[in-house]
Amino acid sequence: MSPTSSAPVALVTGAAGGLGSATIKKLSDAGWQVIAAVRTPEALSALPLGLGSVTPxxxxxxDPDSIHAAATTVAPVLADHGLDALxxxxxxxxxGPVELVPPHALRRQFEINVLGQIAVTQAFLPALRRAGGRVVNVGAVTARTAVPFFGPVAASKAALASLNDTLRLELKFLGVDVVLVEPGALETEIFNKADKAAADDGWAGETEARQRYVKALGDAQAAAAKQKATPVEKAAGTLTKAITTRRPATRYLIGQDARALSFLRILPDRFRDGLLLRTLGLSRASYPKPAESAHAR
Structure with missing residues (x-):
């Protein structure tokens, strides 16, 4: 990528994942230059590097040092023009159940999904201001409507959504747009990675507490497997629109499930809770009544 290129420039983090990789290809096809950011050198092999418009x-x-090093590395590419999209x-x-999620896993969730996003945004804001660019944050519809056993990611994405809205107000007068994209379930490997991470992290709590959730987790997973996930190519199309369109909306939903969950937000809490629990097969009648405690007697 040449520092003097007149093509718009986007920096995409998480570029080796399904959504990131598909979005890079669409941006390249649309004539954009793309800086594809990945977490480790080993992940570079997953990038679509056959495209001449992609710089890894x-x-x-x-990691603050890694962010600083990346910003220094791409500074000549951005030159005087700046960055059109982050x-x-x-x-x-x-x-997993909030009761059983280990504290270190919950901490990692927020370090990556919230603190990391803001740290990267802070580092590249000077370049975004020079170009009159745009920040596009990838959130999740569960930030609007909580779903059982997805509490940690929903909480992190809700925090990101709040910061997104604040940034949209704070950066508008500086000429930088801020957009939030909220996918539902996608046909990517991220959920398989989440399953593996949960297995690696293990569960907090006593054995009795873990056993309490075994059937509920199985029932919820079986119900979720019946839901239609959005193909990653379609999701990448919406994300690319949020990046490239001249006058973007403030928010974009991706997937029928995302639109449905967004609608549920307006329903009364108890009604919405019952509807979600029934949909996921978590009707109270399907589970044994907890043993009566000594206090109850």
């Missing part, structure tokens, strides 16, 4: 860079959003796509999913 290693950037760990949780796409905060890097993220992880920590899942």
């Amino acid at each position: 860079v290693v950037l760990d959003v949780t 796409v905060n796509n890097a993220g992880v999913i920590v899942q």
Whole structure:
């Protein structure tokens, strides 16, 4: 990529993932130059490097030194023009019952999905201001409507959504747009990675507490498997629109499930809770009544 290129420039974090990789290809096809950021050198092999318009860079959003090094590396590419779009796509999913999620896993969730996104945004804001660019944050519809066993990721994305809205107000007068994209379930490997991470992290709590959730987790997973996930190519199309369109909306939903969950937000809490629990097969009648405690007697 030449520092003197007249093509618009986007930096995409989480570039080796399904959504990131598909978005890079669409941006390249649309004539954009793309700085593709991945967490480790090993992840570089997953990038679509056959495209001449893609420049790889290693950037760990949780490591201030890595962020600084990446910003220094791409500074000649941005030159005087600056950065037209920063796409905060890097993220992880920590899942499971809140009672059982280990503190270190919950901490990692927020370090990557919230603190890391803001750290990267802060580092590239000077370049974004020079270009009159745009920040596009990839959130999740569960930030609007909580779903059982996705509390950690929903909480992190809700925090990101709040910061997104604040940045949209704070940066508008400086000529920088801020947009939030909220996918539902996607046909990517991120959920398989979440399952593996949960297995690696293990569960907090006593054995009795873990056993309490075994059937509920199985029922919820079976119900979720029946839901239609959005193909990653379609999701990348919406994300690319948020990046490239001249007058972007403030928010974009991706997927029928995202639109449905967004609608549920307006329903009364108890009604919405019952509807979600029934949909996920978590009707109270399906589970044994907890043993009566000594206090109750």
